[in-house]
Amino acid sequence: MSDEPMSVDMLAAARDAQWAPEMFLGPGAVRAVAPAKANLFLAVGGKRADGYHQVTTVMHALALHDTLYLHRAPLSADEAAEAAAAAASSPHQAVGGPAANLVVGIDVADKAATPYAQQVRLDAQGNLAFKALDALARAIGHDAPEAISVRIEKAIPFEAGLAGGSSDAAAALVAAAQWWGIAPDDPVLADVAHGLGADVAFFLHGGCALLEGKGDALVRRLDPMSAPVVLVKPPAGVSTPQAYAAFDAAPAPMAAALVQAAEAATDALSVPWANNLTAAAEALAPELAEVAAWLADQPQVEGPDRVLLCGSGATTLAQTGTFAQACALAAEAQRRGWWGRATTFCGLRAAVR
Numbered sequence: 001m002s003d004e005p006m007s008v009d010m011l012a013a014a015r016d017a018q019w020a021p022e023m024f025l026g027p028g029a030v031r032a033v034a035p036a037k038a039n040l041f042l043a044v045g046g047k048r049a050d051g052y053h054q055v056t057t058v059m060h061a062l063a064l065h066d067t068l069y070l071h072r073a074p075l076s077a078d079e080a081a082e083a084a085a086a087a088a089s090s091p092h093q094a095v096g097g098p099a100a101n102l103v104v105g106i107d108v109a110d111k112a113a114t115p116y117a118q119q120v121r122l123d124a125q126g127n128l129a130f131k132a133l134d135a136l137a138r139a140i141g142h143d144a145p146e147a148i149s150v151r152i153e154k155a156i157p158f159e160a161g162l163a164g165g166s167s168d169a170a171a172a173l174v175a176a177a178q179w180w181g182i183a184p185d186d187p188v189l190a191d192v193a194h195g196l197g198a199d200v201a202f203f204l205h206g207g208c209a210l211l212e213g214k215g216d217a218l219v220r221r222l223d224p225m226s227a228p229v230v231l232v233k234p235p236a237g238v239s240t241p242q243a244y245a246a247f248d249a250a251p252a253p254m255a256a257a258l259v260q261a262a263e264a265a266t267d268a269l270s271v272p273w274a275n276n277l278t279a280a281a282e283a284l285a286p287e288l289a290e291v292a293a294w295l296a297d298q299p300q301v302e303g304p305d306r307v308l309l310c311g312s313g314a315t316t317l318a319q320t321g322t323f324a325q326a327c328a329l330a331a332e333a334q335r336r337g338w339w340g341r342a343t344t345f346c347g348l349r350a351a352v353r
Helices: 010-017 021-025 077-087 128-140 164-179 187-196 240-249 256-264 278-284 287-296 323-335
Strands: 030-047 053-074 093-096 102-110 118-120 146-154 208-212 217-222 228-233 307-309 316-319 339-344
Touching: 030 164, 030 240, 030 256, 030 307, 053 164, 053 228, 053 256, 053 339, 077 093, 077 102, 093 128, 102 128, 128 146, 128 164, 128 187, 146 164, 164 187, 228 287, 228 323, 240 278, 278 287, 278 307, 287 307, 287 316, 323 339
Parallel strands: 102 146
Antiparallel strands: 030 053, 053 146, 053 208, 093 102, 102 118, 208 217, 228 316, 228 339, 307 316
């Protein structure tokens, strides 16, 4: 163990431990869950005219999830103008909506950070949850002045291939739909989700699904499973754009037989596990290969064919025989200096709870 002193913001830690939605956001705060996802199958093809790649993928929701607390308060015209002016000089707030009528504050507590949970703030303007609220308000012409506070408790790591940001956006969409009287099956939600990113639309239905196009076009839903898994991520993240650029430089086409098997599957259990972005991601972060080799060598894992890189990385997924085995492997991964979590596959979707 290092002899260097550790600097811990005790005041921030105490404040975070005592946080409660009613205390900080007021009565009527909405709580939403935003699950992680894993790609059981990911076949990346050539680049399309819109800049995305042609993709065939099977996504499956995981029980690991972020939690969002959202609160809104009506504003008068004068209050909205004053709040918008203040937000212009703050990186923690952003103004959106069709009439610049939404003043949104974003607060993020990174529970996935190690060794301590840290209170952090991100650029609100670039946050996908803000973009979701802004896009939905514009799509339905919602122009009532409102102050919206969003607290995101992150259990899903950043740059992990688990689509935490996309799931947060879907959860914000679902919460805003409840506020603004939009039915859960209204096509506007899917339209907005598709415009936000390739993974966002999946989280509106969750569970397990076969998707094509740029990875957002639902082909059909598959029966989900509930098997235990361990997730392991080294300290380095992997940028999705960089992973796709590396793939373009050295393409690794997926075998046609595997694509056909994935397309024919009717349940999660019969999907072949494969990811042709793996070599590109490992070229960017060589430690990913070490993680995969270590997991494949563990007796608790259900064979080397049940170890797979999640999306473009940097998390590797491995199926275990029991949840206790997943917990043990997660603990060992942490001892090795990696982030590790035990969880399960599930039928979860982004939803207000």
